[in-house]
Amino acid sequence: MTLPEPADTAAVASRLLDARLHLLDRQVLDCDKVPVTTVDDLELSEIPEGPLDADTPAPTITAMLSGSFRFTRIFGGRPPMSRLDRVPWSDLAEIGSALRLYTPRSRLEVGWLEGWLAAHVIGKIPGGRDDPQ
Amino acid sequence: MKKIFAVALGILTAIGGFLDIGDIVTNAVVGSRFGLSLAWVVVVGVIGICVFAQMSGRVAAVSGRATFEIIRERLGPRAALANLIASFLINLMTLTAEIGGIALALQLASSVHYLLWVPLAAIAVWLVIWRVRFTTMENVAGLVGLALIGFAVALFLLGPDWETLGRQVLHHGLPDTEKATTYWFYAVALFGAAMTPYEVFFFSSGAVEEGWTTKDLAQSRMNVLVGFPLGGILSLSIAACAAVVLLPQAIAVTSLSQVVLPVVEAGGKLLLAVIIVGVVAATFGAALETTLSAGYTLAQFNGWSWGKFRRPAQAARFHLTMIICVIVGLGVLLTGVDPIKVTELSVVFSAVALPLTYLPILIIANDPQYMGEHVNGSAMNVVGMAYLVVIVVASLAAIPLLLITGAGS
Numbered sequence: 001m002t003l004p005e006p007a008d009t010a011a012v013a014s015r016l017l018d019a020r021l022h023l024l025d026r027q028v029l030d031c032d033k034v035p036v037t038t039v040d041d042l043e044l045s046e047i048p049e050g051p052l053d054a055d056t057p058a059p060t061i062t063a064m065l066s067g068s069f070r071f072t073r074i075f076g077g078r079p080p081m082s083r084l085d086r087v088p089w090s091d092l093a094e095i096g097s098a099l100r101l102y103t104p105r106s107r108l109e110v111g112w113l114e115g116w117l118a119a120h121v122i123g124k125i126p127g128g129r130d131d132p133q
Numbered sequence: 134m135k136k137i138f139a140v141a142l143g144i145l146t147a148i149g150g151f152l153d154i155g156d157i158v159t160n161a162v163v164g165s166r167f168g169l170s171l172a173w174v175v176v177v178g179v180i181g182i183c184v185f186a187q188m189s190g191r192v193a194a195v196s197g198r199a200t201f202e203i204i205r206e207r208l209g210p211r212a213a214l215a216n217l218i219a220s221f222l223i224n225l226m227t228l229t230a231e232i233g234g235i236a237l238a239l240q241l242a243s244s245v246h247y248l249l250w251v252p253l254a255a256i257a258v259w260l261v262i263w264r265v266r267f268t269t270m271e272n273v274a275g276l277v278g279l280a281l282i283g284f285a286v287a288l289f290l291l292g293p294d295w296e297t298l299g300r301q302v303l304h305h306g307l308p309d310t311e312k313a314t315t316y317w318f319y320a321v322a323l324f325g326a327a328m329t330p331y332e333v334f335f336f337s338s339g340a341v342e343e344g345w346t347t348k349d350l351a352q353s354r355m356n357v358l359v360g361f362p363l364g365g366i367l368s369l370s371i372a373a374c375a376a377v378v379l380l381p382q383a384i385a386v387t388s389l390s391q392v393v394l395p396v397v398e399a400g401g402k403l404l405l406a407v408i409i410v411g412v413v414a415a416t417f418g419a420a421l422e423t424t425l426s427a428g429y430t431l432a433q434f435n436g437w438s439w440g441k442f443r444r445p446a447q448a449a450r451f452h453l454t455m456i457i458c459v460i461v462g463l464g465v466l467l468t469g470v471d472p473i474k475v476t477e478l479s480v481v482f483s484a485v486a487l488p489l490t491y492l493p494i495l496i497i498a499n500d501p502q503y504m505g506e507h508v509n510g511s512a513m514n515v516v517g518m519a520y521l522v523v524i525v526v527a528s529l530a531a532i533p534l535l536l537i538t539g540a541g542s
Contacts, residue, residue, distance in 0.1 A: 025206045025213070027198065027436050034447070038205065038436030066436070074210045097196040097503055105438075114438065117449035125263075128445045128452075132266055 017095070027098040028064065028087065030105040036087075037110045039099065040070035043086065061089050064099070066110050085110050140355055146271060147360020149278030149411075152367055153419030154234030155227065155326040155480040157281075157412065158473055160368045161392040162541075163319050164375030165385050166311060168301035172369055174320045178327025179365035181520050183357050185328065185491060186336045188498045188509070188517065190353045193340035196503045200337040200494060201433035207493045216489040217434045221427065223486050224331050226479040228423035229462040232258060233472025234416035237389040242409045248467065255463040258420045262455060267342045267441045274418030280411030285370040287399035287408075293377040301376065308380075318534040318541050321527050322477065325484030327365070328524075333490060334426040338433070342442050347507065374399070388473060427458040477540065484531045487524045495521060 017023065019042060028036045043063040048056060067085030072078065086109055087101065094100040105111060122128045163171050189200050198206075201220075205213040235258075236250035243250075261270055307316055345353065374395035375386060386392055389412070396408045425441070428451040432439035439451040466472065495517050498509045509517060 020209075025209060027202050027206075027433075034443075035432075035436055035438045038434075040210065070210055074214055097198050098202075111437075114449050117453055118446040122449040122452050123446040125445070127264060131444055132264075132441055 022095060023064075023099070028066075029098050029100050030108070031093070031100070031102055032104060033100070034105050035098075036101070036105050036108060037066040037085070038070075039064045039066065040085075041065040041073055063088050064092075140352060142272060142276075143352060143356040144360045144363070145279060146275030147356045148363045148367070149275035149281070149414065150271070150418050150422075151361055151364025152278065152281055152415045153227075153329070153422075154230050154416045154472075154476050155329060155483070156368050157234070157371060157392060157415065158386070158389070158476045159319075159322050159326040159480050160371040161375045161379075161386045162477070163323055164372030165379035165391070167308065167316060167319065168376040168380050169298055169369070169373060170301050170304070170307070171316070171320055171323055172302045172372065174323040175327060175365055175368050175372070177523065178324045179362055179368075180516075181324070181523065182328045182332060183361050184513075184516055184520055185333055185494070186361070187354060187357050188513075189333045189337040189494050190340050190345070190357070191350060191507060192494060192497050192504065193337040194345040194350055194353065195347055195505065195507045196497075197341060198497075198503075199341050199429065199433055200334050200490060201430045202436075203497050204490065204493045205434050207496060213434060216486075217430060219486045219489060220330055220334075221430055223479065223482045224334070224423055224426050224430065225458055225461060226475060226482065227329060227331055228420060228427060228458060229465045230472055230476040230479050231416050231420035231423055232459075232462050233466050233475060234389070235413055235420060236466070237472055238409050238412040238416060241390060241393065242406075242413075247472070248469065251466045252463060254417075254420070255459050255466075258417065258424055259456065259459050261417075261421060262424055262441070263445065263452075267339070270421060271339070271418075274414055274421065277414035278411055278418055280407050281367050281371075281415060283396060283400070283404050283407040283411060284367060284374055287396045287404060288370045288373050288377070290399035290404075291374065291377050291395065293373070298373060298376065310383075312538070314534060315538045315541055317530065318481075318538040321484050321531045321534055322480045322541070324523075324527050325480040325482070325487070325531070327368070328487060329480070329483045330486055330490045331423050331426040331483075333494070334429050335422040338425070338429040338440075342440050344442075350507070424455050424459055428452070428455040481531050481535055481540075484527045486528070488521070488528050491521065491524050 023042060024039055026039050028039060030036050042061050043065055044059040045062050047059050064087045065085060066087070069085060091101045091103045092099060093102045160175070192203065193199050201217070204216055208216060232251060232254050233247070235254040236247040239245070239250040239254070240247040307313065340353070371392070375392070378395035378398055379386065379391065384391060384394070393405060393408055397405050429439060431437070431454050432448070432451045437450045438448045440448055445452045497503050498517070499514065501508050
């Protein structure tokens, strides 16, 4: 995808992002372009309860959520309170046809199952750690 | 010179890799019952798969995103999940049919019951996926699959009355014993056999596996536009062989040994041996492709790490998915279910599921944010839209026809 690269802050401000089209359900890659997860939901900063004052600051995106958050988007209901499957927005490096992060996969909370299976199942099978090329 | 070699290799692989157990069985069944009167469907199907594969390959090469990532992104989690369940189950059915096909072909060669070959075939499929490089795997299966040219050779050796065959192609008259609904049921089945969704999952993910970029687009277009139609000609020669030998004797194909009967009549044991090699290679290649597609679809929907170009431990869930799928397919076959029946059902359900994968690709192929200058041209869009209509009609008609005709019986 060829979203224009922001040249300065003004360009950033004018860049139109549609959460549904450009963020949600997009593939997330780590700093080595290894797929990590998809964006299953977005976390916004706290919005005060009750009627909002005119000077209440607009909420900002604080994190990309995944894993169990997928099910609440499909089936509805309350999102689970655990914050295991969360990638902070500050890790985001680039929004393209996939979302790229600054961080390597090993430093993220998401995808623990991948690590566990690699260590205990797939990695244990002979050849599981060999480079196929 | 190197370039010519690469192009030739790509085309040959595409020809050999085009056929799978679905094409082989469905074409033989149709040829034995309707002659060549359904040949037009093969033509429509082959053009369709060219359009579809070309688009999904181009999307993958330009954006780096494979088909199911795009399905998820464009359809959202709910519709994509429904799509995933349908596509995954149909793919699993095709995978089962392909492993059964390998075993049936080995039974023909060895006279050892196919159920004894099934576990070996399943293990071999997994081992190749586990150990063999992606391109090696693709090229070997495709090139050995070229042995299926033996069907075209058999047709010439049979010395058929070409005029009769030509009349069958042009006049879609039904044999007296067949009903119109059965004719249309097999039209849908043939269409599904030519345009199986796994081919597209595999083709687009393969583009990522092989690291295609926009520079490779010309080569990929050649492979598809030359290789697939030549593969389609092999499909037609299977149907024609059945039409020449089996139709006059009113033998309706229900087993693989009947599929190769015309070959034995034309070329004896030698040609039969060549064909069996071809069938084993074609079904083996397709078993690899469907197994990988099971991993691709699930991994891409969930955003897992995938691909044979990674160490297995770096794509653990992808590899675990494939292991489980091969085991499930093996289990289904060991119940003693007829692989030919599984094949016949899988091609019909392929036709049912096709719009689910086709539409998102058509949309993305027109999205300049993804494709830049490589969006569909207007001619491509006219063809693409026409096929959308054909695909939707075939999909809607498939299940009613399946029920009315009792699966074509």
